[in-house]
Amino acid sequence: MRNLLYLFIILFALPASAAVTDIDNDELEKLMSEGIPVIDIRRAEEWQQTGVIKGSHLITFFDRKGHYDVPAWLAKLAPIAGKDEPFILICRTGNRTGTVSNFLDKKLGYTKVYNVKKGITDWIARGKPVVKPGS
Numbered sequence: 001m002r003n004l005l006y007l008f009i010i011l012f013a014l015p016a017s018a019a020v021t022d023i024d025n026d027e028l029e030k031l032m033s034e035g036i037p038v039i040d041i042r043r044a045e046e047w048q049q050t051g052v053i054k055g056s057h058l059i060t061f062f063d064r065k066g067h068y069d070v071p072a073w074l075a076k077l078a079p080i081a082g083k084d085e086p087f088i089l090i091c092r093t094g095n096r097t098g099t100v101s102n103f104l105d106k107k108l109g110y111t112k113v114y115n116v117k118k119g120i121t122d123w124i125a126r127g128k129p130v131v132k133p134g135s
Helices: 002-012 025-033 044-050 070-077 097-106 117-124
Strands: 020-023 038-040 087-091 113-116
Touching: 020 025, 020 070, 020 097, 025 070, 025 087, 025 113, 038 044, 044 117, 087 117, 097 113
Parallel strands: 020 113, 038 087, 087 113
Antiparallel strands: none
16 A cells, blocks of 8 residues: 555656546547557456456556556556557546556656546446456
8 A cells, every 4th residue: 555655646746747638438439439449457356346348458557455566567558558659548436547647647758648537437337338357
């Protein structure tokens, strides 16, 4: 949990940037139709509980204790999107992806990050389809 706290402190001390774009479900569908990849950063048990957006890439960022391994996560992201390529981050409610999006932008120089601001819970609440992980 301490690592998560440090990450939040670092992010809130950084100036605002326009490289992260918060999006809603309509924009999410539009970007997906354009072939922009969706990265679901939740944990495996969360994917099992709710299902996932079809075609999304499942790459957990934070473990149950709030720990993370940035180099390992970036190694999994690299074949999907580079620093100057657009991609969409989604989690349960948009909190984790908000943090990760800003970290990628402000600390690592990613330039086209989209954050689903209300997460998969809003997607499901609006009747949008999900599939079992691995489908």
